[in-house]
Amino acid sequence: MRTIEWDDKFILKIEKLDHQHKEMFDLLCRLGETIGKKEGKDRQSAIYDDLIDLTQTHFESEEEMMERLGYSDYQLHTDEHNFLLEVASNFKEKLELKGQPMREGDMAFLLDWLEIHILGADKKLGEFLTGRGVK
Numbered sequence: 001m002r003t004i005e006w007d008d009k010f011i012l013k014i015e016k017l018d019h020q021h022k023e024m025f026d027l028l029c030r031l032g033e034t035i036g037k038k039e040g041k042d043r044q045s046a047i048y049d050d051l052i053d054l055t056q057t058h059f060e061s062e063e064e065m066m067e068r069l070g071y072s073d074y075q076l077h078t079d080e081h082n083f084l085l086e087v088a089s090n091f092k093e094k095l096e097l098k099g100q101p102m103r104e105g106d107m108a109f110l111l112d113w114l115e116i117h118i119l120g121a122d123k124k125l126g127e128f129l130t131g132r133g134v135k
Contacts, residue, residue, distance in 0.1 A: 002104075003032055004111045010118050012126030014134055020058040021118060027051040028114065032107050041101050048095060048102070052088055059085070062125065069132050077121050084113055 006025045011018055027050055034044040059081040066074045087109070094100040 002108050002111055003029060004115060005029070012118075012122060013130050014126055016061060017058070017122070017126070020054065020061065021122075023054055024051065024058065024114060027054065028107070028110060031102070031110075035102060035104055035107055041095075041099075044101055045095055048092060052085075052092065055088065056085070062122075065129055065134065066125065069129065069134075071125065071128055073121075073124065077125060080117060080121055084117075087113075 004025060006022050010021055010025075012021075027047055031044060031047045031051060034041075034047065059078075063074075063078055063081070065071075066077060071077070091102060091106055091110075095102060
């Protein structure tokens with residue numbers, strides 16, 4: 001199964017956001033360890049809840065900074081956030097209501113989305129924020 005590890009290429013030079021990103025990587029790694037394990041459903045659900053909570057908090061942090069400082073791509077960036085939260089909600093519904101554990105394809109989507117989002121939209125945001133003195 002594909003995994004993802006924290007790497008310096010993901011650093012935005014904004015302490016709060018970098019810390020949250022690292023935590024997201026850790027939770028995704030822990031979630032990946034549950035894939036395909038019979039005893040993993042309850043653990044998977046708990047880790048996934050933590051991941052969703054952290055993701056929402058992280059998005060709120062970014063969106064507050066973008067709005068406060070007048071980021072021109074605010075709507076596009078928040079649309080990406082909203083898309084992920086919708087997909088995450090669908091994964092949660094499958095897990096909780098339908099009793100279907102997450103699969104490798106679900107994990108691959110989350111890993112790909114996070115990597116692409118950080119290296120694209122978040123890097124651009126990071127440059128904007130650091131240019132305005134945010135550290």
